[in-house]
Amino acid sequence: MRIEELDTPIVIIDLDRMERNIQKMQAYCDQNGIRLRPHIKTHKIPAIAHKQLAAGAKGITCQKLGEAEVFARAGINDILITYPILGLLKLDRVAMLARQVRLTICADSATGVEFLAAAGKKAGVPIGVLVEFDHGNDRTGVRTPAEALKLARQVLSSPDLEFRGLMSYPCKPQLGEYLSEARALFRDAGIDIAEISVGGTSGPLHAHELDITELRAGAYVFYDLLNIKAGMCTLDEIAMRVRTTVVSQPTSDLAIIDAGTKTISSDQYGLSGYGHIVEYPEALIEWLTEEHGMVNFSRCSRRPEVGEVVTLLPNHTCIVTNLHDELVGVRGDEVEVIWPVDARGLVR
Amino acid sequence: MRIEELDTPIVIIDLDRMERNIQKMQAYCDQNGIRLRPHIKTHKIPAIAHKQLAAGAKGITCQKLGEAEVFARAGINDILITYPILGLLKLDRVAMLARQVRLTICADSATGVEFLAAAGKKAGVPIGVLVEFDHGNDRTGVRTPAEALKLARQVLSSPDLEFRGLMSYPCKPQLGEYLSEARALFRDAGIDIAEISVGGTSGPLHAHELDITELRAGAYVFYDLLNIKAGMCTLDEIAMRVRTTVVSQPTSDLAIIDAGTKTISSDQYGLSGYGHIVEYPEALIEWLTEEHGMVNFSRCSRRPEVGEVVTLLPNHTCIVTNLHDELVGVRGDEVEVIWPVDARGLVR
Numbered sequence: 001m002r003i004e005e006l007d008t009p010i011v012i013i014d015l016d017r018m019e020r021n022i023q024k025m026q027a028y029c030d031q032n033g034i035r036l037r038p039h040i041k042t043h044k045i046p047a048i049a050h051k052q053l054a055a056g057a058k059g060i061t062c063q064k065l066g067e068a069e070v071f072a073r074a075g076i077n078d079i080l081i082t083y084p085i086l087g088l089l090k091l092d093r094v095a096m097l098a099r100q101v102r103l104t105i106c107a108d109s110a111t112g113v114e115f116l117a118a119a120g121k122k123a124g125v126p127i128g129v130l131v132e133f134d135h136g137n138d139r140t141g142v143r144t145p146a147e148a149l150k151l152a153r154q155v156l157s158s159p160d161l162e163f164r165g166l167m168s169y170p171c172k173p174q175l176g177e178y179l180s181e182a183r184a185l186f187r188d189a190g191i192d193i194a195e196i197s198v199g200g201t202s203g204p205l206h207a208h209e210l211d212i213t214e215l216r217a218g219a220y221v222f223y224d225l226l227n228i229k230a231g232m233c234t235l236d237e238i239a240m241r242v243r244t245t246v247v248s249q250p251t252s253d254l255a256i257i258d259a260g261t262k263t264i265s266s267d268q269y270g271l272s273g274y275g276h277i278v279e280y281p282e283a284l285i286e287w288l289t290e291e292h293g294m295v296n297f298s299r300c301s302r303r304p305e306v307g308e309v310v311t312l313l314p315n316h317t318c319i320v321t322n323l324h325d326e327l328v329g330v331r332g333d334e335v336e337v338i339w340p341v342d343a344r345g346l347v348r
Numbered sequence: 349m350r351i352e353e354l355d356t357p358i359v360i361i362d363l364d365r366m367e368r369n370i371q372k373m374q375a376y377c378d379q380n381g382i383r384l385r386p387h388i389k390t391h392k393i394p395a396i397a398h399k400q401l402a403a404g405a406k407g408i409t410c411q412k413l414g415e416a417e418v419f420a421r422a423g424i425n426d427i428l429i430t431y432p433i434l435g436l437l438k439l440d441r442v443a444m445l446a447r448q449v450r451l452t453i454c455a456d457s458a459t460g461v462e463f464l465a466a467a468g469k470k471a472g473v474p475i476g477v478l479v480e481f482d483h484g485n486d487r488t489g490v491r492t493p494a495e496a497l498k499l500a501r502q503v504l505s506s507p508d509l510e511f512r513g514l515m516s517y518p519c520k521p522q523l524g525e526y527l528s529e530a531r532a533l534f535r536d537a538g539i540d541i542a543e544i545s546v547g548g549t550s551g552p553l554h555a556h557e558l559d560i561t562e563l564r565a566g567a568y569v570f571y572d573l574l575n576i577k578a579g580m581c582t583l584d585e586i587a588m589r590v591r592t593t594v595v596s597q598p599t600s601d602l603a604i605i606d607a608g609t610k611t612i613s614s615d616q617y618g619l620s621g622y623g624h625i626v627e628y629p630e631a632l633i634e635w636l637t638e639e640h641g642m643v644n645f646s647r648c649s650r651r652p653e654v655g656e657v658v659t660l661l662p663n664h665t666c667i668v669t670n671l672h673d674e675l676v677g678v679r680g681d682e683v684e685v686i687w688p689v690d691a692r693g694l695v696r
Contacts, residue, residue, distance in 0.1 A: 005437070007435065007437040008696070009695050009696065041638060083595070083639060084596050084604075084654075086593070087655060109654045111654040112596075112654065140604050141598060247434060247488070250456065250482060250491055251491060256488050258695070261613070265614065266616075290389060306460065307435060307459050319609055323695075324693060345672060345673055347671075348355050
């Protein structure tokens with residue numbers, strides 16, 4: 001089957017590019033003595049995680065419990081959940097998962113640690129804990145090394161938990177300062193920090209200069225326009241593309257494609273437009289509704305025809321994956337595999 | 349089962365509110381002699397469409413062929429697709445659908461009309477066509493009544509098509525001027541415009557003042573913050589809410605909820621923030637990542653605790669529905685039904 005036989009809009013993965021991306025990030029980590037623990041949120045497909053593991057990755061990262069359950073069922077036995085899991089309704093699920101895989105979960109609050117201890121007790125197996133700190137993302141994570149130490153002590157005081165170290169996201173230059181302060185504080189307290197885990201595909205900008213043990217990169221497997229903006233890849237390395245049809249051309253400058261927010265999401269994060277059209281690089285995707293992409297072709301030397309299929313590179317691949325039930329793996333223009341997105345939509 | 353027994357994040361539909369919303373829009377249409385053809389994109393659930401039909405709606409509106417197929421299988425036999433359907437890979441599907449239901453599809457290009465004629469020929473049943481025009485949305489639709497007339501003539505020249513009238517979206521005051529010009533032009537050409545169909549939950553602002561026959565409202569079934577901004581509803585009428593847990597509180601003003609772009613999308617369309625928190629109306633959801641909602645509580649008189657469940661009203665309900673496999677119907681605090689979102693993610 002060839003890609004021209006696939007109806008649009010459809011999300012295609014260039015397998016050659018994806019495999020090169022997997023090798024490249026793995027090589028970076030290997031050269032710098034960093035363990036790579038890919039974040040599966042970008043692909044949500046067990047077969048791709050197995051390719052990452054085969055290339056040398058040590059376990060995987062999930063964001064949600066439901067994702068971890070899917071990958072555990074697919075035979076992956078070392079899983080880190082980098083999200084503060086809590087709430088009595090998740091207790092049994094965490095306990096069951098802890099009995100199946102080497103499980104590590106992060107925490108950034110006393111409530112979170114208490115929950116994990118209760119789950120570990122229920123499981124009868126200690127749950128590994130990374131204390132999450134924030135070094136400039138202004139999201140989850142305790143803000144000071146002193147708070148991290150306090151939580152680490154809480155973890156160490158529970159027989160149902162195992163303190164495995166610290167984690168943060170992403171990996172900014174100011175991480176170094178935070179880490180030296182934390183290391184000194186923990187050393188004085190006699191607590192070993194076995195793991196320093198940081199996240200993000202922009203990891204290679206700084207990770208090798210810092211004293212970290214583990215990188216949780218996700219987007220690198222496909223890359224996207226946000227990664228280009230961050231200086232992490234070129235257009236030719238983006239493995240995810242959306243085939244989309246021009247369905248209307250109401251004026252000479254405006255054409256409408258069948259990729260809207262249901263296909264590529266409204267994520268922008270500071271980018272202008274909603275994607276890059278390979279065949280019309282000067283075109284600007286100005287706005288989206290659910291099924292319509294409004295494209296301004298005024299800066300292009302030619303105009304597409306109604307019915308023409310064009311190729312779009314998305315702003316943010318992770319969220320695109322989450323919108324689709326299947327991703328189609330292609331080798332050149334031949335379809336090699338159609339993967340169900342097994343962990344799609346698992347927000348709980 | 350009570351709502352407290354549902355894990356978060358989860359999307360809840362208040363059935364009392366939804367039923368009142370269905371009655372209210374139906375009453376408006378009945379009073380004004382307008383046929384209501386609800387757009388199912390907001391709920392994507394056949395059981396809800398059947399409630400709308402039972403209340404008096406005449407058929408449904410879908411945006412994509414895949415949605416229409418789902419609702420046809422659920423026994424709905426009058427379907428309008430308000431999207432320019434084209435491309436050889438959709439030909440057989442359109443033909444099969446045309447043999448099952450009274451099918452109408454819009455077109456705004458010669459290519460679109462040619463495609464529908466080919467599908468009608470294949471079906472052996474004429475396909476109904478509405479010519480789409482634009483009266484100020486700057487999306488799909490021919491721009492002038494003369495272009496609409498040209499397409500209507502193309503439709504009329506095909507034995508495999510049936511010209512059913514004109515459609516547009518949404519329903520702005522300037523529609524009146526467009527329509528009088530179009531009516532005069534079509535009258536001179538001896539062509540009857542049986543149907544004038546307009547879309548949008550903001551229809552009641554103008555539809556009764558204009559000479560239209562059909563309203564395709566969608567969002568009114570649940571309403572959302574965009575509808576409040578448009579003056580179409582109050583907070584108390586919003587039937588969709590997202591139960592979400594505070595999972596982290598790293599600073600005194602910042603707390604993180606477990607609703608991010610995978611749960612409520614990044615749709616803003618000019619609104620500030622990403623939703624309204626019922627229990628903390630002064631809180632501002634400042635930014636989102638896939639699983640994190642960053643909420644500024646600095647203007648609130650109290651702070652939530654980690655583990656606390658709060659209730660969020662989303663910016664845009666249609667896109668929220670599309671992210672979830674199930675919507676939970678509740679009556680007060682009791683769960684009455686769990687609906688699979690049967691037409692979720694059907695972009696083709």
